[in-house]
Amino acid sequence: MQGGGYRLDFHQLAADSRRRSRPNPPRGSLTLLYSAHNFRAEQFNIGNTPTELHLEMRIQPLHAQSELRQAGPAVERTQKPSSIAVQPKHENVATSDNDDTPGVQQSLYELGLAQPLPPLILSRTPASTLLSSRQHDRLEAAMPALTPATLVLFCTSIICFVVLSVVAGSSMTPWVPLIFVTFVLPLLSAVAFLSLDVLAQLLRNYEFWFISSLNALNFLGLGLIFGDERAVVCVALCLNVQSVVAIDANYRHFPAAVKSIVVAGPAMLALVVCCAYRLLADSEYPALPLGGLVLQSRQVVIFTASTLSVFLIKKSYVRQRHRSVHPGNEDRSANTLGARHTIPCVVLQARIRLNPVAVQACHSTNQENTSPLVSTMPEVAAPARPHNTAGAPHIQQLQLSNDKTIVVDACRTIVRPRLLRHFETSFQLRAALYWLGAIGLAATVAAWVLLLHQRRRKASEQLELVLGIIAVVFSLLFTSTTIALTQRNLLRLLAWNFDVVFSAVQGTALAVCLLDLLCWRAAPCLAVISWWLWFHWLLVLDALTPSVTHHLRLRRFFALPAILLALVIASVCALQLLIDDSEIFSSRLLWHLSVTSIGDFDVHTSTLAVQRVVTIVGWSARLVIELVVSDQNQLLYIRRHVEYVSPYATFMDAPSSGAQKRRTCQCSRSQTSVLNAETRGELGPPTMQND
Secondary structure, X not given: OEEOOEEEEEEEEOHHHOOOXXXXXXXXXXXXXXXXXXOOXXXXXXXXXXXXXXXXXXXXXXXXXXXXXXXXXOOOEOOOOOOOOOOOOOOOOXXXXXXXXXXEEEEEEEEEEOOOOOEEEOOOOXXXXXXXXXXXXXXXXXXXXXXXXXXXXXXXXXXXXXXXXXXXXXXXXXXXXXXXXXXXXXXHHHHOOOOHHHHHHHOOOHHHHHHHHHHHHHHHHHHXXXXXXXXXXXXXXXXXXXXXXXXXXXXXXXXXXXXXXXXXXXXXXXHHHHHHOOOOOOOOOOEEEEOOEEEEHHHHHHHHHHHHHHHHHHHHHHHHHHHHHOHHHOOOOOOOOOOOEEEEEEEEEEEEEEEEEEEEEEOOOOOOOOOXXXXXXXXXXXXXXXXXXXXXXXXXXXXXXXXXXXXXXXXXXXXXXXXXXXHHHOHHHHHHHHHHHHHHHHHHHHXXXXXXXXXXXXXXXXXXXXXXXXXXXHHHHHHHHHHHOOEHHHHHHHHOOHHHHHHHHHHHHHHHHHHHHOOOOHHHHHHHHHHHHHHHHHHOHHHOOHHHHHHHOHHHHHHHHXXXXXXXXXXXXXXXXHXXXXXXXXXXXXXXXXXXXXXXXXXXXXXXXXXXXXXXXXXXXXXXXXXXXXXXXXXXXXXXXEEEEEOOOOOOOOOXXXXXXXXXXXXXXXXXXXXXXHHHHHHOOOOOOOO
């Protein structure tokens, strides 16, 4: 009997021969012993009684010339090393550990898209919407010749803004309208050809709005510092920076926009230095009183410009990394007007969820000779993407920059997978874990309530110390237990994730500032450490597979209260620091830097703490919305880069109309000469005639 590439051999065994030793089956075969007590013997045409009937089935592989392939798309494999774990989808297996423990069944999870990526109609731009077809074609034909001029104009406007900042305002006032025009003209050329579909996707992106808010606050504070006609230039410069933030939609000016990002990051750092040392000419650096709060415009500009520079440098790094990892996807030859370009998105990213794909037996972590189930494998090249040039080339699909399938094994946790099995089967362990988390959260809240209460007594200080100890101990036990169940490969992805690293640095900096502001007293320090544990526990939630989060229900019971606790405590601390008569925190000079003939720069712990609070609250507030409305299997931080293909040449690469006409004339002359040569070849060489 044959089926699926295997031969099934049935052997009849007598009941009295079960105790005798049988010969070992061939290697690679599977022996199944089946006792057929419920079947009739005459159906099998044999004489044994039903109680004595036993069947032995051996499944042996056929000796074929080639092995059977796994089901899947026929793709080519390129021996390109992968930077993240890639694993083929395995079938169900059942094995056990070396220490004779039964195999623990766990799932394999694939990092799939949370929502399908949308199509993009690249022909929809502000120019195509507002202008007629004839006017749009004329403008598009003129842009290759105008783009170099706009780039020169933009560089000139940056130089003029630097001069405007360091020269006396009275002497620069007549030049303000001209500088404003030099900023507006490059802006109009960039905005006219933004993709409206990509811009609509950006408007749904939280990071886009976060960077846009920082940009608006930065130039609002700079305009208040100028306090005269120079503030008009800040509006134009703010809009130019915003067009750089929307680089994903600027596919016709993409090379110029990339260069603008490279320039904008250091420019923001230079602005930080100028504001820190009060180098801006004729500026007063006013304070902004808001009730009992006092905001310093100088500190607002320093904070927003420094944070903007970090994000802009990050975008530049993402672009350069895409060029080094995917050199084959770079812009093609620019000699033709129909050249295609791959536009890697630096702001837009694809949301990811963990989809179960198979069931796999967990192996012991003590096995020495077995390789990990999820390991670095050669990259599986995806099938060629359709270019859609035959139908509608202006309609493109937003797609992943890397098409390889990423599959992780839930068994590859930091500790032995047996711990997860104990939590799944034991209600007492789950209840103990819930009590640890609940007591840790409640004690943290109580410790901070007593800490922020200004009229404290001796008894309350002792109670605050006891609550701080309880909060730290129970929070540490809960967070360390859950982190021990995190998946190794997902944890490695989080360690290299910019959002996680950025949040961890901001949270640690805020905790250190609070410890210094609280004079390193024991009870307040315990409350700060407990807050720090819960904040960093939120950063590793993506490393917990659904097999852990579903059984322990961590996101439902603990993630949302933890993020609310972290944000509320940070906000209340910032409000207390902004109030001048606060009795809880004691600010001190953290850093003093003096530069000869320029000025002094002072950094206080209170100022640094408030800036970190604003960043944490603004950057992490999206977690509240995602934990409430998103899917439980959807990841919070781990995302994948996306790109789209543009059938249009960029204006930096496309030839101008005059060059195109000259090229057409040259092609016509060359085609005529080739045609004449072919005609002479057909007629043969000329013959000599005698007179």
